[in-house]
Amino acid sequence: MKLSGAQILWECLEREGVEVVFGYPGGATLPIYDALDSSPIHHVLVRHEQGAVHMADGYARASGRIGVALATSGPGATNLITGIVTAFMDSSPVVCITGQVISPLIGYDAFQETDVTGITLPITKHNYLITDVHEIPSIVHEAFYIAGSGRPGPVLIDITKDAQQEVIEWEYEEMTVHLPGYRPDLSPRSNDLAYAVQMIRVAKRPVILVGQGVLTSGAMAEVFEFATQTQSPVASTLLGLGSFPANHPLYLGMMGMHGEAWVNQTIQNADLLLAFGMRFSDRVTGKISTFAPNAKKIHIDIDPSEINKNVTVDLGLVGDLKEILEKLLPQIESAEHAEWLSQIEGWKQDASVRDIKNMQENGHLHAAHVIHDIWRCTNGDALVVSDVGQNQMWTAQYYRHNQPYTAITSGGLGTMGFGLPAAIGAKFARPEKEVWIIAGDGGFQMTQSELSTIVQEGIKINIAIMNNGYLGMVRQWQEFFYENRYSSTPIISPDFAKIAEAHGLTGIRVTKREEVETAIRKAQSLPESVIIDFRVEKEDCVYPMVPSNAAIDSMIRRPVPQADHQK
Amino acid sequence: MRHTFVALVEDKPGVLNRVVSVFRRRTFNIESLAVGQTNQPGISRITIVVDSDKTEVDRIIPYMYKLINVIQVEDITYKPRVTRDLVMVKVNTTSENRSEIMKLADVFRAHIVDVASNSLIIEITGDEEKVNSFVDVLRPYGIIEMVRTGMVAMERGTETIFNNYFESQGFRMPVEFKFAS
Numbered sequence A: 001m002k003l004s005g006a007q008i009l010w011e012c013l014e015r016e017g018v019e020v021v022f023g024y025p026g027g028a029t030l031p032i033y034d035a036l037d038s039s040p041i042h043h044v045l046v047r048h049e050q051g052a053v054h055m056a057d058g059y060a061r062a063s064g065r066i067g068v069a070l071a072t073s074g075p076g077a078t079n080l081i082t083g084i085v086t087a088f089m090d091s092s093p094v095v096c097i098t099g100q101v102i103s104p105l106i107g108y109d110a111f112q113e114t115d116v117t118g119i120t121l122p123i124t125k126h127n128y129l130i131t132d133v134h135e136i137p138s139i140v141h142e143a144f145y146i147a148g149s150g151r152p153g154p155v156l157i158d159i160t161k162d163a164q165q166e167v168i169e170w171e172y173e174e175m176t177v178h179l180p181g182y183r184p185d186l187s188p189r190s191n192d193l194a195y196a197v198q199m200i201r202v203a204k205r206p207v208i209l210v211g212q213g214v215l216t217s218g219a220m221a222e223v224f225e226f227a228t229q230t231q232s233p234v235a236s237t238l239l240g241l242g243s244f245p246a247n248h249p250l251y252l253g254m255m256g257m258h259g260e261a262w263v264n265q266t267i268q269n270a271d272l273l274l275a276f277g278m279r280f281s282d283r284v285t286g287k288i289s290t291f292a293p294n295a296k297k298i299h300i301d302i303d304p305s306e307i308n309k310n311v312t313v314d315l316g317l318v319g320d321l322k323e324i325l326e327k328l329l330p331q332i333e334s335a336e337h338a339e340w341l342s343q344i345e346g347w348k349q350d351a352s353v354r355d356i357k358n359m360q361e362n363g364h365l366h367a368a369h370v371i372h373d374i375w376r377c378t379n380g381d382a383l384v385v386s387d388v389g390q391n392q393m394w395t396a397q398y399y400r401h402n403q404p405y406t407a408i409t410s411g412g413l414g415t416m417g418f419g420l421p422a423a424i425g426a427k428f429a430r431p432e433k434e435v436w437i438i439a440g441d442g443g444f445q446m447t448q449s450e451l452s453t454i455v456q457e458g459i460k461i462n463i464a465i466m467n468n469g470y471l472g473m474v475r476q477w478q479e480f481f482y483e484n485r486y487s488s489t490p491i492i493s494p495d496f497a498k499i500a501e502a503h504g505l506t507g508i509r510v511t512k513r514e515e516v517e518t519a520i521r522k523a524q525s526l527p528e529s530v531i532i533d534f535r536v537e538k539e540d541c542v543y544p545m546v547p548s549n550a551a552i553d554s555m556i557r558r559p560v561p562q563a564d565h566q567k
Numbered sequence B: 001m002r003h004t005f006v007a008l009v010e011d012k013p014g015v016l017n018r019v020v021s022v023f024r025r026r027t028f029n030i031e032s033l034a035v036g037q038t039n040q041p042g043i044s045r046i047t048i049v050v051d052s053d054k055t056e057v058d059r060i061i062p063y064m065y066k067l068i069n070v071i072q073v074e075d076i077t078y079k080p081r082v083t084r085d086l087v088m089v090k091v092n093t094t095s096e097n098r099s100e101i102m103k104l105a106d107v108f109r110a111h112i113v114d115v116a117s118n119s120l121i122i123e124i125t126g127d128e129e130k131v132n133s134f135v136d137v138l139r140p141y142g143i144i145e146m147v148r149t150g151m152v153a154m155e156r157g158t159e160t161i162f163n164n165y166f167e168s169q170g171f172r173m174p175v176e177f178k179f180a181s
């Protein structure tokens, strides 16, 4: 068949199983857009290319499939950058396709020419520049393979306009990937597994640390079996939320900077850490030299460069978590650890007086209450995408996920503005799911323009804005560490309910605790997307908090209100 | 402390840039860098020397392996090895000192590769020590220009760069990568 590079591209994408592409057109992608018509792939027109990558990223995180973003050369491509790094930091499989000026013009500072492969070199798992139409099929195939295998990540393909335009005789053929330097499928030696079994057998105070790798590997059932068989409590990283059911007695909650006190205490007192698909980020470990000082550490990760990177471990097992646990499980003995579990229960009881949910009604609307109510009204079953800041941490603390792939947030990069577009992508991946966004007033304004995308696509998402009039998380640091000097953190917002109305959506404003549930129920019942503007307590803080580079059990705790305490 | 890394990489545009980026991002200063083809079509060999006391220097290898086009990497700093650097020095000469310089070159087993009325180009190959002392000897005559290829290195004996890194780290490789000779 005689096909243009652009037509070949769409067919290759289709062969990779792509159903939806998030993009924005321009001069250097005109041939690609012209050929879109004859493809069954659905194209979602975004309002900013950053949104396109976040959508592809949200799509990938919600489904485990590869998300695709498409942008034109120059400014289109540079607008992708924040999205690409967000996906890169959180190991999300995204393929970005950018148009490039015709190949004879490359290097001449042509109109909208940007060295995109140069710019994205350190922020992609791999990238390609295609100048020859014949390379399109094999590179697209390779790109999808690399993005989705091993430790997933974003891959960018920059395609010159002449390569898109050229017509060649072409027929799709099955392809094999030849990448001599790429080893996504390593596995540990059997004597290392035996060593792990032994360490697990002698442990008295084990704790499992689950990270996003559990979700990537699809090892939820194996982790569950491992935890229950060895009666090991389970702590989660921010990105691991949902990989272990929050309603299970062995589940502790989130660890780290804003982890629950008892979770961090458990880690600090453990004699064995079982790190499953997590990377000991500084937000998790606090000051490294004080981290889990009495624990032996077993680290299972698919990326060999993570072993001994942040924390020196006693045993590193490199490979797919699910496979490794499948090998370990038959060799693991059942255990009780009753004493250890009751010690943890004690820490939990101590913390409960500081839990805002247990505090007396004081007429204030706390974001924690709102998120707790959203959790209650959705039976903990919604797909929740949070933005970045206090709202994100409260969501992590108060929305308790029992299902995998239902908690989506930007962890490694902490990208404000991620929430709305990522939720749009997630909704495309799982249209049957009830999707909620929990965002701050600041972050929401960063990508608010994607509301029009929601309208154009006619999709249903519920948006809860924790409107505290501040860039709250930064304000919190100013309160704690800069003597309440709130420099540039008070922020004015538009009336979000009216913003919703301007888009033909429904907007609700909530100022009192008793209005919360009604508003949530109303949003759930309406067919269109809804924004609820929750006017929450302005100067609330996320507790507990580990100051940066402190030990994770030296936390700033929520002050216990005197009146409450005495009762 | 100086570290010598040897890497086999796919011979494709931009690969050198990726490799060097691993060092740049972690603020290592590359002292010398040599790239060339190997006996394997499509595979280039890179020798990189860095002088660093940072402990992260040990992390370079795992980071390099993250690059899709990197096939093999080794830090051969502590291995018995042969290292060579090729230098060309253009030196001022006069009719009085020319034969003296040529004699010196002879002592170092260096070669005169270009002769002009009042300059010479001398080429010398050797390990760093030899090359540096020859350059020092020439300095008083007035070095006009100098170029070095950068260090290349090879392990002594039958050991090769093709030895498996992951095997030595205790990770089993799913596939054996064998290179036809």
Ligand SMILES: Cc1ncc(C[n+]2csc(CCOP(=O)(O)OP(=O)(O)O)c2C)c(N)n1
Residues within 6 Å of the ligand: A387, A388, A389, A390, A391, A392, A413, A414, A415, A416, A417, A439, A440, A441, A442, A443, A444, A466, A468, A470, A471, A472, A473, A474
């Ligand atoms: C793009 C971007 N810019 C700046 C920051 C730094 N930052 C982290 S949290 C935060 C405040 C977020 O404010 P808001 O969205 O209102 O959420 P809140 O913390 O009030 O819940 C800021 C500015 C960031 N993470 N991302």
Ligand SMILES: [Mg+2]
Residues within 6 Å of the ligand: A440, A441, A442, A466, A467, A468, A469, A470, A471, A472
């Ligand atoms: Mg705010």
